[in-house]
Amino acid sequence: MVKTYAYGFPKLGKQREFKRLIEGFWAQKVTEEELREGIKELGQKREETYRKYVDAFPQGEMTLYDPMLDTALLFGVYKANSLEEYFELCRGKNALEMTKWFNTNYHYLVPDFEGREPAFKVCEPVWNRHEGATENVHIIAPFTFLKLSKGLPEGSFEGALKELTKALVDYVNSKGFKSVHLEDPALVMELSEEEWKALVEAYSLLSEVKGEVNLFTYYDSVDRLELLFELPVNGIGVDLVHDRGENLEQLKKIDPRGKKLFAGVVDGRNVWRNDLFKTAEVLRELSEKFDVVITNAAPLFHLPVSLEGATLPKELLQKVAFAEEKLKEIKLLAEILEGKEEEAREWVKGINNKFGEIKAVRERVSALKEEDFVRKPSYKERVKKQQEVLNLPLFPTTTIGSFPQTEEVRRVRLLYRKGKLDKESYETFIRGEIAKAIQIQEELGLDIFVHGEFERTDMVEFFAEKMKGIATTGNGWVISYGTRCYRPPIIYGDVERDGVMTVPEIAFAQSLTDKPVKGMLTGPVTIIAWSFVREDIPISEVAYQIALALKDEIRDYEEAGIKIVQIDEPAIREKAPIKKRNWKEYFDWAIKSFRLCHSSVKPETQIHTHMCYSEFGEIMEYILEMDFDVISIEASRSKGDIIEAFEKVNFDRQIGLGVWDIHSPYVPSAEEMKEIVERALRVIPKENFWINPDCGLKTRRWEEVIPALRNLVKLAGELRKETN
Numbered sequence: 001m002v003k004t005y006a007y008g009f010p011k012l013g014k015q016r017e018f019k020r021l022i023e024g025f026w027a028q029k030v031t032e033e034e035l036r037e038g039i040k041e042l043g044q045k046r047e048e049t050y051r052k053y054v055d056a057f058p059q060g061e062m063t064l065y066d067p068m069l070d071t072a073l074l075f076g077v078y079k080a081n082s083l084e085e086y087f088e089l090c091r092g093k094n095a096l097e098m099t100k101w102f103n104t105n106y107h108y109l110v111p112d113f114e115g116r117e118p119a120f121k122v123c124e125p126v127w128n129r130h131e132g133a134t135e136n137v138h139i140i141a142p143f144t145f146l147k148l149s150k151g152l153p154e155g156s157f158e159g160a161l162k163e164l165t166k167a168l169v170d171y172v173n174s175k176g177f178k179s180v181h182l183e184d185p186a187l188v189m190e191l192s193e194e195e196w197k198a199l200v201e202a203y204s205l206l207s208e209v210k211g212e213v214n215l216f217t218y219y220d221s222v223d224r225l226e227l228l229f230e231l232p233v234n235g236i237g238v239d240l241v242h243d244r245g246e247n248l249e250q251l252k253k254i255d256p257r258g259k260k261l262f263a264g265v266v267d268g269r270n271v272w273r274n275d276l277f278k279t280a281e282v283l284r285e286l287s288e289k290f291d292v293v294i295t296n297a298a299p300l301f302h303l304p305v306s307l308e309g310a311t312l313p314k315e316l317l318q319k320v321a322f323a324e325e326k327l328k329e330i331k332l333l334a335e336i337l338e339g340k341e342e343e344a345r346e347w348v349k350g351i352n353n354k355f356g357e358i359k360a361v362r363e364r365v366s367a368l369k370e371e372d373f374v375r376k377p378s379y380k381e382r383v384k385k386q387q388e389v390l391n392l393p394l395f396p397t398t399t400i401g402s403f404p405q406t407e408e409v410r411r412v413r414l415l416y417r418k419g420k421l422d423k424e425s426y427e428t429f430i431r432g433e434i435a436k437a438i439q440i441q442e443e444l445g446l447d448i449f450v451h452g453e454f455e456r457t458d459m460v461e462f463f464a465e466k467m468k469g470i471a472t473t474g475n476g477w478v479i480s481y482g483t484r485c486y487r488p489p490i491i492y493g494d495v496e497r498d499g500v501m502t503v504p505e506i507a508f509a510q511s512l513t514d515k516p517v518k519g520m521l522t523g524p525v526t527i528i529a530w531s532f533v534r535e536d537i538p539i540s541e542v543a544y545q546i547a548l549a550l551k552d553e554i555r556d557y558e559e560a561g562i563k564i565v566q567i568d569e570p571a572i573r574e575k576a577p578i579k580k581r582n583w584k585e586y587f588d589w590a591i592k593s594f595r596l597c598h599s600s601v602k603p604e605t606q607i608h609t610h611m612c613y614s615e616f617g618e619i620m621e622y623i624l625e626m627d628f629d630v631i632s633i634e635a636s637r638s639k640g641d642i643i644e645a646f647e648k649v650n651f652d653r654q655i656g657l658g659v660w661d662i663h664s665p666y667v668p669s670a671e672e673m674k675e676i677v678e679r680a681l682r683v684i685p686k687e688n689f690w691i692n693p694d695c696g697l698k699t700r701r702w703e704e705v706i707p708a709l710r711n712l713v714k715l716a717g718e719l720r721k722e723t724n
């Protein structure tokens, strides 16, 4: 009988209980006892869900914030003597840095060794996620833990890996765990010979573990899969969905050496139902050689908890599966292999329906020619025309788009969305907010205005609601970090505008001022990165469809007299494949989709883009090809590096390097902002330099925004004087 296994089920809870408990504790509305009790219950509910569908699953997966932090605490990299101290590390003044977890939209806390020689010591953490666990105990594997940490002294990786593996072995043996579930997704990265060698050497120590060890990889293929089968472990988990066929190819040649193969065949990252009978074929073939356990490919926490209560059209409901339904698919696969096909046949009945097809959109994309992706005239020529129209001073000042989403804004928007406020009153309210924002910008003396994005809940969901072919889920919440949730929309069909999306608000804002107001759009790559995307057509086509919808919107902006358009692409780096050898293919469509948005604008229309939350140094060459006129970029973390990167590529466009880190309530002085500018001006000519915050201001309060922007405008004034 084929065995089944699953891991990474969302910790959030159907009613977002996780969020309520933790945030309640922060607000001192939930006591520590209630928190511990509540989390325990939530953990039990998860286990019950697993048990309904699969034979086995990890224990001790539950965290109060992030598993990387839990691992760091377990091995003594940090100390927390109370839950307050634990959460200090997550969100306090000296919190760990947060960064994207591989190419997903989940952010983890980055352990930092700060250049110190690491020493690991098993600690009894204040939050012990392994309490009561005995089997398949969930731990982030040493290789992934160290690979994703920072600040290890040069040359110490190999030693640290051995030390940490030793500590792990001691821990597992001292607790007497029957088996452990080691998560090692970093093994799918492009690793050097030395790294593979270090891995094999360090993990040879796993032979001392008394219980069973299973090692899980996911998100891509493992380049040297055969090496994993030589390790002293009992089972290897591989991703057979996101591996471009590379894992499967290797498995054909690999000697199983008595190991179990955890075959990840049910997608943990996307919502589409599994083509069960096709998958069963693959499993059958693998079973001839391997002792196969059916499992998910990638942890399931990238998906909403369950379809129960989802408000989706029924044709779409027939095609999708959220986390709980993915568990069911694992079970159905096992049934097929045992000859029980009935329920599985029912399950896949609708998966290929053509819901959402719009022929005209398909034709429009297939008619695209190379020149449709090229803007004319060249930057050099058009910049002159733009300057004639805009007549901007040196160091133009602007903001990134959103202004504070106050309690009131959120309350009124919610009333409207729940149908408790009529459209007209809602629109009047939004206009009122826009008018206030324009007034404030006027008083501050900024050069380029924004309307404030008060009508937008989320920069992707807002557009999803305005486009045909994209569904929003109502309650399909997914954690993006800590307790922060978002609802990824589902791109299921051909995408087209359903009338204008943003023009009325922008045009209204423009009608109130003589200063240019920026049209504000979310770019195709970001819409794709933060949604679940259809897989029945190439992703490049999906991107071009979205680009064409945005292109139509930009044409309407121009007709409404808007002179500057900003197309935000904050997710462009995160969406890049884990392996660099796959970058070219990705950036090809990513860049072309951006260019398609703006290729037919008038020369005098100035195109901006905005990016944030990533390391841009290594993608600088690609960024340049997007052919924008101005880029604003968040760089609070690595100002130095990014400036160097600009120098290397000979950056000839205008740039606004964020001078205010908007992730903190701290209001920087003009002098502090100036430091950043001065460093940057050594590399970027002053004619090309804009002054702006790091990112949008929606999470800030007006009490911080007004003084900070006043300082920002003051700084621009001083810089102008100095250059005169």
Ligand code: MET
Binding pocket: 400, 401, 402, 453, 459, 520, 568, 570, 610, 612, 695, 696, 697, 698
């Ligand atoms: C994550 S990037 C955000 C850009 C958006 N225009 C804003 O200002 O909020």
Ligand SMILES: [Zn+2]
Binding pocket: 400, 570, 610, 611, 612, 613, 634, 694, 695, 696
């Ligand atoms: Zn941003």
